[in-house]
Amino acid sequence: MTSNHPDNSQIRHRTPEERAERGKAARSSVPRSSHVEFAPTVKRPDPVDIIDAQSATRVPELVPIRYGRMTESPFRFYRGAAAIMAGDLADTPVSGIRAQLCGDAHLLNFRLLASPERRMMFDINDFDETLPGPWEWDVKRLSASFVIAGRANDFSDKERAGIVRATVRSYREWMRRFAKMGNLAVWYAQFDEAWVREHFGAELSARGRDRWSQAVTKARSRDSLQAFGKLTHIVDGQVRIAAVPPLITPLQDLLQGVERDALEKEIHRLIERYGRTIQSDRRSLLEQYRVADMARKVVGVGSVGTRCWIVLLLGRDDQDPLLMQAKEADQSVLAPFAGASTYGTQGERVVSGQRLMQATSDIFLGWERVEGIDGRRRDFYVRQLRDWKGIAEPEAMVPAGMRTFGELCGATLARAHARSGDRIAIAAYLGGGDSFDRALVTFAERYADQNEKDHQALVDAVRTGRVTAQAA
Known part of the structure; x- marks a missing residue:
């Protein structure tokens, strides 16, 4: 069993010098250059089997939509293939230093969102797979995502290498900055709109600033x-x-009679009871709303088929809405390799990881376990459906723009890891040179090659009728 706090046992009561020595010592057993390594083992599972195993617990009629989305392109496949990569990462070198991981740190999971104070923030957004684990896993998943997106845009080898080096260098340099800061300063660090302009304004062209x-x-x-x-x-x-x-399928179109009434009661109970997991002042605000309607929603790529509900609540009158999303939380794909969560429910695992990694989180973020949806106990986490969310469009990026975006993502991931892991040890391990940066360029290209093969395997599985895909 893993600790809810990723690396605190290594940090507590150690001096900064001792923590730095720990990071430097890790270089001897795991050289930074060794992170180029990736080669599928002879025992590597069939990627389609891994995806199909996940589908077994999902809503059957929605699974073909997941396959349809994942077959569209190698990048869309990658977004849904976190479980495949988790197994691959488990066979790669690690320094032995842990942090709270996003678990699915591809570039589209970094985006704009609102703080409770109504400031525009840039942060990680998706925490379905969050779990303590080796910090390198998040950096490698992020790096490979930029290569895959760069290939989709026909960027050259040199252009893709420059993007990955810039992304990883940003992570390394910002981690070294955080290593010199006090605990509270790291905790209060936020990347808001003004911060982005201050630190990345020089890299943005006039066109980039407009975008x-x-x-x-x-x-x-x-x-x-x-x-x-x-x-x-x-x-x-x-x-x-x-x-x-x-x-989007409203409840009244999904079920009828007794079954509909029972499910409606469960979702009402979910919204009512989950409020116990948010701050008391925010719970008071939530209680001023009433549930007006609910519908099942298909979300994302990798999440398609998980049970997800949007719930319409109304406040002062019918023009005072609050739209909430209740999404099923299952075991993290990292758990077989990093250790199971010690939280009581998977919803609490997701919410606790999000609160730990994000600078600020949705005021309505919470969790609840439901006993009777589709005949079994299921865990959910709840948040606002939309609250100032802006997502990147990598297909519209030129190499310079993707490079700047990579630098921003690298800095953001470093801040998230610095809040939970031993930032001093990680910074000391990375050092001031670019050995790790260059290693990940090679790793990311190798993994992008494997991702293309896995994508083709799913395309072939659809063509032969092994699995069924549906465009939606």
Whole structure:
């Protein structure tokens, strides 16, 4: 069993000098240059088997949508293949220093979002797979994602190498900065809109600044009111979530009679009881809303088929909406290799990891276990559906833009790891040279090659009828 706090046993009561020595000593057994290593073992499982095993516990009629999305491109496949990469990473060198991991740190899981104080932040957003583990795993998944995205854009080998080196260098240099800071200073570090302009303004061309401003403006518009206008309509004088099958299916269209009533009761209970896991002042705010409607929603790529509900709540009147998302939380894909979570439920694992890694989190973020959805006990975490969320568009990036975005992601990941892991030991291990940076360029290219083979394996499985895919 792992500790809920990734590396505190190694940090507690050690001097900065002792912690730095620990990091430097790790270089002897695990040289930084050794991180180039990746080669599939002869015992490597069939990637389609891994994906299919995950699908066995998901909503059967939604699984073909997952396969359809993953076959679209190597990058979309990669987004859904965290379980495959977790097994591959378990066979790669690690320094022995742990941190709280995102577990799925590809580039699209870094985005704009709102702080409770209504400031625009840049941070990690997806924590379905979060768990304590080797810090290198997150950095490697991030690096490979940039190679895969760069290949999709027909970037040259040199351009992709420059992007990965910049991303990893940013992680390394920011970790070294955090290593020199006090604990509270690290904890209070936030990457808001002003910080991004201050630290990356020189790298942004005039066109880049325009795109950044447009992205911020667009993100600010993506809130509950915007979602309310897009996702609801009036039926018999009542506000209802509109059907967009198969992606959004209102409860009344999904089930009828006793089954519908039972599931509606469970979701009502979920929203009511999960409030115990948020701060008391925020719980008081939540209690001022009433549940008005609910619908099943298809989300993401890798998450397709997990049980996800959007719940419409109304406050002062029918024009005062709060749209919540309750998403099923299963065991992290890292657990077989990094150790099981010690939290009581998988929902608490997700929420606790998110609160630990993010600078600021959604005020309504919480969790609950439900006893009777689809005939078994299931864990959920709950958050606002939209709250100033802005996502990157890698297909529209030029090499210089993707490089700057990589630097921003690298800095953000370093801050997240520095909050939980031994930042002094990690910084000492990485050092001031670029040995680790260069090693990950090679690793990322090798893994992108493997990802293309795995993607083709799924495409072939669909072609031969081994699995069924559906476009949606």
